[in-house]
Amino acid sequence: MGRPAKRHGLITRLWHWINLITVVVLFMSGLTISNAHRLLYWGHWGFSREHAWLEVPRFPGWMTLPTEYSLAVARDWHILMAWPFAVGLLVMWIYMLIGGHFWRDLRTSFKEWRPKAIWADIVQHLKLNFDHGAAKFNFLQKLTYGLVLGVLLPGMVLSGMAISPGFEPAAPWLVDMFGGRQSARSIHFIFAWGIFAFFVVHIVLVLLAGPIHQLRDMITGGQFDPEAAEQAKKGEAS
Amino acid sequence: MNAPLGRRGFLAGASMLFLGACSKVADSSVGQSLFNSAEKWHQKIHRSLADRNALAREYDKSDISPFFRGNGSLTVGTPEYEAAIENQFADWRLEVRGLVSNPMSLSMDDIRALPQRTQITRHDCVEGWSAIGEWTGPQLSSILEAAGVQENGQFVVFRCADNLNGQDYYESVDMVDANHPQTIVAHMLNGEALPVINGAPLRVRIERQLGYKHAKYLTAIEVVDTLEDIAGGEGGYWEDRAGYQWYAGI
Numbered sequence: 001m002g003r004p005a006k007r008h009g010l011i012t013r014l015w016h017w018i019n020l021i022t023v024v025v026l027f028m029s030g031l032t033i034s035n036a037h038r039l040l041y042w043g044h045w046g047f048s049r050e051h052a053w054l055e056v057p058r059f060p061g062w063m064t065l066p067t068e069y070s071l072a073v074a075r076d077w078h079i080l081m082a083w084p085f086a087v088g089l090l091v092m093w094i095y096m097l098i099g100g101h102f103w104r105d106l107r108t109s110f111k112e113w114r115p116k117a118i119w120a121d122i123v124q125h126l127k128l129n130f131d132h133g134a135a136k137f138n139f140l141q142k143l144t145y146g147l148v149l150g151v152l153l154p155g156m157v158l159s160g161m162a163i164s165p166g167f168e169p170a171a172p173w174l175v176d177m178f179g180g181r182q183s184a185r186s187i188h189f190i191f192a193w194g195i196f197a198f199f200v201v202h203i204v205l206v207l208l209a210g211p212i213h214q215l216r217d218m219i220t221g222g223q224f225d226p227e228a229a230e231q232a233k234k235g236e237a238s
Numbered sequence: 239m240n241a242p243l244g245r246r247g248f249l250a251g252a253s254m255l256f257l258g259a260c261s262k263v264a265d266s267s268v269g270q271s272l273f274n275s276a277e278k279w280h281q282k283i284h285r286s287l288a289d290r291n292a293l294a295r296e297y298d299k300s301d302i303s304p305f306f307r308g309n310g311s312l313t314v315g316t317p318e319y320e321a322a323i324e325n326q327f328a329d330w331r332l333e334v335r336g337l338v339s340n341p342m343s344l345s346m347d348d349i350r351a352l353p354q355r356t357q358i359t360r361h362d363c364v365e366g367w368s369a370i371g372e373w374t375g376p377q378l379s380s381i382l383e384a385a386g387v388q389e390n391g392q393f394v395v396f397r398c399a400d401n402l403n404g405q406d407y408y409e410s411v412d413m414v415d416a417n418h419p420q421t422i423v424a425h426m427l428n429g430e431a432l433p434v435i436n437g438a439p440l441r442v443r444i445e446r447q448l449g450y451k452h453a454k455y456l457t458a459i460e461v462v463d464t465l466e467d468i469a470g471g472e473g474g475y476w477e478d479r480a481g482y483q484w485y486a487g488i
Contacts, residue, residue, distance in 0.1 A: 025260065028253075037366035044297070044360060047307040047367035062250040066264065067257050071364065072481040073264060079488055080276040165362045166281070166446050166487020170288035172295050181360065181368055 006221030009101065013218055015092045022085040023195060025077050026156075028065035030192055032074035035059055040189055044180035053186070086157045093149070105136040106146055112139040130209045144198065152194045159188040281485040284446075290414050294445035297358040297370050306371045306427060308435030309363055311400035311407060314455050319399060326431075327439035332423070336395070336461035339386030346425065346439060352376035355422050363449040364476075364486065373443050374426035379417040381459065387413075391461040395468060396442050396453035402475060409453040409474040410465055410484075411444055420445040423456065448486035450476045 008016075039052035046052060061067040065077055096102035111117065121139045137145065161167045162175045162184035178184035206214045216222065263269040313319070322330060327346055334342040356374040378394070394416040398407040415421060422443050425432055432438045437454025444451040451474070465471060470478025477484050 024256070028257070033366065037363070039367070041367075044301060045303050045368040045370045047303070047363075047369050062253045062257070065257055065260055067254070067261070070480065072476075072483070075364070075483060075488075076264065076273040076277075076481070077260070079280060079483065080273055083276055083279065163362075164280075164284075164488045165294065165360075165448060166284040166485070167287070169292035169294055169446060170284065175295070181362065185366060 007217050007223060008221050009095075009099065010221065011092065011095045011099070012101065013221060015088050015095075016218055018084055018088050019092075022081045022088065023199070025065060025081045026085060027192060027196060028063065029074040029077040029081070031059040032064040032066070032069065032071065033078060034189065035064065035069060036071045036074075040186045041182035042179065042186060043182055046182045056189070082157075082160060089149075089153050089157065093154075096149075106142055106149070108139060108142050108146070112142070128208055130205075144201075148195065148198050152191050152198070155191045156188065156195070159184045159191065163188060277483050277485050277488070280488050284487050285414070291419055293420055294359055297360065299358065299372070301370050302358060302372060302428060303369045306361070306369050306433075306436055307363075307367065308433075309365075309449065311402055311454060312435045314399045314401075316399075319455075323434065323438070330439050332440060332456055333397075333458035333460075334381060334385045335458060337388040337391040337463060338382075338461050339388060340384070342381075342385055344381070349376060349423060349425060349440070352380055355419070356426075357420055357422070357443075357445070359420070359443070359445050361449055361452070364482065372426075372428050373422060373424040374429075375422040375424035375440075375443070377419060378421045378423055378442065378459070379419070381423065382416060382461070385461075387461050390463045392463045393461070393465055393473070395460040395462055395465070396456055397458035397460060398453050399455035399457050403479070405469065405475060405479065407453060407455070407475045408469060409442075409451050410462075410468075411447075411451065415444055415447070418444075418446070423459075444486075446487055450474065450482065451486045 034056055035058055038056040038058060039046070039049060040054040040056065041051050042053055049055065061069075064074070066073045093102075096106070118139060124138070125140060158174060159178055161171070162178050163181060168175055168181075175181055175184060178187055213222075264273075330346050332344045332349060334344065353376060354374055355377050356372060358370060358372045360368050360370050362368050382394070391413065393410045393412055395408060395410045398409075400407045411421070420443065424441050424443050425439055427433060427436055432441060437452075437456070440456040441454045442452055442456060462468070465473040469475075472478045472481075473484045474482070476482040
């Protein structure tokens with residue numbers, strides 16, 4: 001059967017690194033945009049403190065793109081990087097659905113949702129035991145990747161589009177889905193920090209699980225352990 | 239040295255390196271042309287996903303916000319303008335000029351005599367806030383039709399009485415937005431004469447774009463074939479001054 005299957009597919013790896021760049025640029029330019037008006041509202045409108053549900057702190061220059069305050073330049077970056085971010089995510093999803101990555105590795109089964117199984121998984125994580133046997137990901141990983149790929153990242157694209165006044169006439173229902181433009185803006189902000197939280201946990205776990213090995217595999221693809229794959233097949237059959 | 243400071247120092251250092259690289263890209267001609275292309279793609283996809291005349295959402299009276307925030311220039315501030323306020327803008331004129339067959343100078347009565355459109359729409363500022371108000375005025379398309387736009391007319395420029403930081407405010411749109419049914423020259427907000435902070439006596443509404451396109455204190459509507467020869471050449475006050483996007487639909 002030729003060369004052994006890679007641990008990470010080529011498209012997964014390409015998307016992972018392109019997505020890293022776009023998310024970092026979008027997040028940091030987003031913090032500049034947040035500095036332009038540091039109040040968040042629910043509903044269709046809101047413009048002053050009395051209507052706000054949250055006053056966001058001002059983010060310092062080293063966290064924002066660009067470092068000096070420029071809403072125009074931040075918007076330039078945001079408007080540009082929105083394209084590779086959204087199109088890349090779409091390509092990744094098509095690839096995951098057609099290529100089988102989603103059905104094989106990310107989909108959870110009913111069995112995994114049992115509290116006892118989840119608890120066992122949490123305990124193993126806390127013990128820093130990252131050996132997930134035959135399957136590629138354990139339940140917590142599936143849940144996290146599913147949440148990030150299925151909710152947070154597409155949620156950013158959709159809520160971003162819902163904020164855009166030029167897009168709204170094409171799909172007013174999208175704005176309604178979020179409960180109004182200012183709600184969409186609030187969700188855009190919350191999800192951005194959700195992605196940031198994932199980013200931090202992701203990096204910590206990569207560091208704990210052997211950063212050189214993990215980084216190398218995400219670049220070269222690594223090698224998929226054929227024995228483990230065989231075990232996985234048997235496990236599915238039984 | 240305590241650890242948190244060291245860690246934060248490292249983070250900030252790494253971040254500054256990355257930000258420095260970004261600013262190099264942004265200042266390069268490749269970066270600039272990428273930004274411009276991305277902006278144009280957004281405009282293209284907005285216009286291909288919806289009809290060119292697709293309407294921005296219109297709200298019910300009950301959705302109107304209790305107050306309509308003013309931003310940017312909150313008055314013109316000249317003695318002439320103060321006198322015009324005193325006079326309830328009775329002598330205010332709106333010129334229609336440039337590449338038109340019949341240049342006009344409209345009085346406030348002329349503007350009120352045209353067929354009117356009333357719309358309750360949401361105003362989205364580039365900063366992020368929104369307010370909902372009810373605007374009344376003639377459609378820009380009817381004014382342009384009466385003036386007779388010449389074939390080479392590509393853009394409509396809005397000239398304003400206010401001067402910000404030493405530059406006269408102006409804005410511009412292409413013919414698609416100029417002729418959009420919701421593009422009106424508003425003289426009323428929430429059923430009353432336009433307040434000074436919102437651009438009295440006339441303000442254009444470009445409902446599918448951000449607030450800075452909605453030029454206030456209108457004095458003239460000018461049809462042109464290029465924006466390059468006007469002020470900084472970028473098509474608007476904020477575009478010239480700070481590099482804001484000319485297409486403000488995002």
